[in-house]
Amino acid sequence: MGKRTIIPFGPQHPVLPEPVHLDLVIEDEKVIEAIPSIGFIHRGLEKLVEKKEYTELVYVIERICGICSFGHGWGYCHAVESLMNIEIPERANYLRTIWHELSRMHSHMLWLGLLADGFGFESLFMHCWRLREKVLDLFEKTTGGRVIFSVCKVGGVRKDIDKADLKEIVNVTRGMEKEFRELADTFMKDYSVKNRLAGIGVLSKEDALELCTVGPMARASGVYLDMRLTGHGVYDKLGFEPCIETAGDCYARCIVRIREIYQSIDLISKAAEMIPDGEIAVPVKGNLPKGEFIARLEQPRGECFYYAKGADSKFLERFRVRTPTNINLPALVKILQGCDLADVPMLILTIDPCISCTER
Amino acid sequence: MSYVTKSPWIIHYDGSSCNGCDIEVLACLTPIYDLERFGIINTGNPKHADIFLVTGSVNEQNVNVVKQIYEQMPEPKAVVAVGICAASGGIFKECYNVMGGIDTVIPVDVYVPGCAARPEAIIDGVVKGIGVLAEKRAAMDKKPAIMDKKPAATVQTEDNEEA
Numbered sequence: 216m217g218k219r220t221i222i223p224f225g226p227q228h229p230v231l232p233e234p235v236h237l238d239l240v241i242e243d244e245k246v247i248e249a250i251p252s253i254g255f256i257h258r259g260l261e262k263l264v265e266k267k268e269y270t271e272l273v274y275v276i277e278r279i280c281g282i283c284s285f286g287h288g289w290g291y292c293h294a295v296e297s298l299m300n301i302e303i304p305e306r307a308n309y310l311r312t313i314w315h316e317l318s319r320m321h322s323h324m325l326w327l328g329l330l331a332d333g334f335g336f337e338s339l340f341m342h343c344w345r346l347r348e349k350v351l352d353l354f355e356k357t358t359g360g361r362v363i364f365s366v367c368k369v370g371g372v373r374k375d376i377d378k379a380d381l382k383e384i385v386n387v388t389r390g391m392e393k394e395f396r397e398l399a400d401t402f403m404k405d406y407s408v409k410n411r412l413a414g415i416g417v418l419s420k421e422d423a424l425e426l427c428t429v430g431p432m433a434r435a436s437g438v439y440l441d442m443r444l445t446g447h448g449v450y451d452k453l454g455f456e457p458c459i460e461t462a463g464d465c466y467a468r469c470i471v472r473i474r475e476i477y478q479s480i481d482l483i484s485k486a487a488e489m490i491p492d493g494e495i496a497v498p499v500k501g502n503l504p505k506g507e508f509i510a511r512l513e514q515p516r517g518e519c520f521y522y523a524k525g526a527d528s529k530f531l532e533r534f535r536v537r538t539p540t541n542i543n544l545p546a547l548v549k550i551l552q553g554c555d556l557a558d559v560p561m562l563i564l565t566i567d568p569c570i571s572c573t574e575r
Numbered sequence: 576m577s578y579v580t581k582s583p584w585i586i587h588y589d590g591s592s593c594n595g596c597d598i599e600v601l602a603c604l605t606p607i608y609d610l611e612r613f614g615i616i617n618t619g620n621p622k623h624a625d626i627f628l629v630t631g632s633v634n635e636q637n638v639n640v641v642k643q644i645y646e647q648m649p650e651p652k653a654v655v656a657v658g659i660c661a662a663s664g665g666i667f668k669e670c671y672n673v674m675g676g677i678d679t680v681i682p683v684d685v686y687v688p689g690c691a692a693r694p695e696a697i698i699d700g701v702v703k704g705i706g707v708l709a710e711k712r713a714a715m716d717k718k719p720a721i722m723d724k725k726p727a728a729t730v731q732t733e734d735n736e737e738a
Contacts, residue, residue, distance in 0.1 A: 226640055228619065233589045233597065234637065255637045256591040259672040266669055278666055281595025281691055325598065328605075344605035351602075362595040362691045571594045 217243035224559065226255050231563070233570040241556055249551035249559075251544060257574040264531040269295055269503055270369055272531070279536060280572040281362045282325065285311075285318045286514045287536070288367035293447065294510040294523040295369050295531075298503060305449075307371035309490040312448040313384065314358070314366065315512075316479040316486070320388070321350040322515035323472045323479075324395075326567050327402065330469065333564045334411045342398055349391055353384055371496025381487045388480045399473045412466035416550040416562045419463055428546045430517020430539050431471045432566055436463035442513035453485045465565045472567075502528055514539055516567050538572035582614025583653075583705055586624035588644055591673065592631025595691030596658035600628060603701075608694045615701060621647035626704045628697075630657045632664045633680050634672045645681045651711035653704040655685045658692045665690060 219242050226234030234255040240248040263275050276291040277284045289311050296303060328343030351361045357376050358364040366373045376384070402408055418428070423436035433440045434457060441457035443450040458474040460467035503525030510521040517539030526532035543566045550562055589597045603610045604617055618624055621644045633641055645654070656677045659665035663676045677683050684707040687700035 226637070227588055227621075227644060233594060234640065255634075255640070256589065256631065257634060257636065257672050258591050258632075258667045258670040260667060260670055262671055263667075263669060275666055278593040278595070278690075281593045281598055284593070284595065341606050344602065345607065348602070348605075348607045360691075361693065362598060363593075569594065571589075571592065574591075 219247065222556070228560075231568075233568070235563075235568065235570050237551075237559075237563075239551070239556070239559065244556050246551050246554050246556060246559065249548050251548060253544075253570065253574055255574070256571045260575050261534055261536070264534045266530075268529045269531055270499070272534070273368055274365055276534075276536075277363055277365060277367075279538075279575055280569055282322050282569060283318060283514045283516065283519075283572065284363050285314050285367065286512060286519065288364070289315060289448075290510050290512050290519055290521040290536075291523075291534075292367050292369050293512065294508050294521040295503070297510065298506055298508040298523055298525050299369075299499070299501075300504075301370055301497060301499060303371050303497060304494040305491050306375075306493045307495050308449050309486050310372050310376060310495065311367065312450065312453070313376070313381075313483055313486050313490075314354075314364070315448065316482050317350055317353060317384075317388075319515045320391075320476055320479045321347050321354075322567075323476050324350070326472060326515075326564075327398070327469070330561075330564050331402075333560050334408070336408065339398065339401055346391060346394055346398065349387055353387055356380065357384070368496065370499040371494070373496070375495045381490065385484050385487045388483050392477065392480050395476060399476075402469055402473060409466060411561070412469055413462075413464060415465045415558055416554060416565060417462070417464045418546055418550050420461075422549060423463070423546065426546045426549060427542055428517075429542050430514070430567075431468055431475065432517065432543050432546060434458060435460045435467035435471045437461040440518070442511050442518045445511065447510075447512050449486065449489075450482075452489065453482050455482065465561060468565045503531060516540060516569055516572070517543065536572075536575060538569070538575070540566065540569045540573045543568075544573070581625075581705070581708070582616075583625035583701075583708060584616050584618045584623050585626045585628050585701065586618055586621055586644065586648070587628045587630070588641065590629055590631030590637055590641060590661060590677065591634045591667070592658060592660050593691075596630035596660075596689075596697075599691050599694050600630065600657060600697060603694045603697050608698060610698060610701070622649065624648050625652060625708055626701060627652060627654045627681075628657055628701070629654065629661050629677045632660045632667060632676055633674045635674070638674065638680055641677065641680055651708055651715055653684045653707040653711070654681055655687060655697075655700045655704045656683045657687045657697055657700065659688055659690045662686045662688060 224237040238250040277288040324347040328340045331339035358366040507524040520537035522535040524533040
């Protein structure tokens with residue numbers, strides 16, 4: 216029975232690219248309790264719905280987060296389109312799916328790199344980020360931006376991808392698959408990586424369900440949950456099946472994300488094959504009708520929830536986003552209890568925290 | 576790059592940005608752009624840092640954190656504001672919790688525009704920051720001599736001889 220000490224962790228900390236603060240109550244080397252405090256990046260952008268028209272608001276919503284920016288734009292547009300009863304062209308749906316899966320690839324590779332950096336495998340970090348640049352190059356070629364795209368708009372998409380570029384996307388991602396296999400083998404087969412991750416931060420299926428975890432965190436604990444199953448976009452036509460692991464530890468979370476990268480590559484190839492010709496957007500004009508709509512979609516970090524309420528004007532009355540990291544924080548506090556102090560950065564990383572999403 | 580004789584270390588803090596600039600700052604350190612070939616390292620310790628890279632604007636909660644990091648850095652130091660949010664608040668300027676650009680709290684030496692700022696632009700900003708550091712260092716070297724009440728001209732020649 217040692218003396219209890221409180222160690223402050225963050226907001227400025229080498230493993231955190233973003234500020235979050237944790238008070239770690241420790242006894243000897245064991246963490247007894249973790250008390251998170253957030254709000255360092257709170258901007259209050261949901262309030263901007265009063266100042267920006269619904270067509271302009273896409274640019275603000277995309278900037279909730281620079282990593283999952285495409286998904287946020289899509290979620291917002293989906294909510295507003297459903298509110299206004301707009302049917303978007305099939306080609307636009309396919310294009311959105313392709314861009315969304317590309318952003319999942321870049322997000323997961325970014326995370327794998329940060330994880331490798333977290334356990335001190337510097338060269339693996341560098342290789343993950345080197346490979347990720349290829350996805351960003353595809354984004355730059357097709358949308359014009361590297362991290363913020365502004366390609367999704369209410370009523371469809373702003374840019375088309377022609378046949379040659381679609382072929383290039385498939386070729387590049389298929390080429391990446393080979394290179395990524397080497398990296399993935401390091402994560403999955405290297406004994407030091409396995410020792411560092413396996414059996415740490417175990418979250419049981421019951422706890423995962425009780426704490427409402429979402430995304431790869433839930434899937435690593437054996438919960439069959441993926442918003443892509445609800446068939447938003449064209450996932451129902453692509454024959455989608457979620458990646459499930461059952462161990463619930465850091466290693467399982469890592470493997471779920473690795474498998475999802477392979478899966479995204481397959482989904483992109485399928486979508487590029489099946490994409491129909493046609494328009495990419497329908498004209499949108501007029502006021503938002505009275506009413507409300509909830510859109511849900513699967514971000515790289517998990518289920519994201521968009522609520523839009525219209526009030527017969529050009530401005531939304533209320534817009535609300537519920538982001539995956541916010542939902543996974545209780546699970547983080549749970550797995551931090553009883554862990555070693557040295558494992559804390561690892562555990563924080565494995566929920567894939569996106570603080571700017573959480574605080575908006 | 577031939578005029579870069581020192582290897583500055585940077586510290587990065589995310590004010591209230593959307594993360595876009597932060598991942599671009601990290602991308603600068605990775606193989607495609609590789610800031611480390613110039614000896615520039617991202618450190619987590621303000622006491623080791625020469626250049627303060629800030630992304631995003633300041634708000635009620637992080638204003639003290641930004642100030643503290645700046646105060647802990649040893650002289651001479653340069654501040655590079657990365658992205659439009661750090662420069663003026665950008666798209667979030669009208670939000671209720673955004674106080675404005677970084678220059679409302681600490682003096683900024685280099686502004687890097689863009690949403691999100693491209694890695695090339697960030698590298699360019701850091702290189703400009705190195706120039707600012709050199710100027711500040713030169714100004715600091717002069718100071719003790721002024722306290723000895725020597726005429727300014729003499730100080731200049733002494734400095735030149737040393738160089």
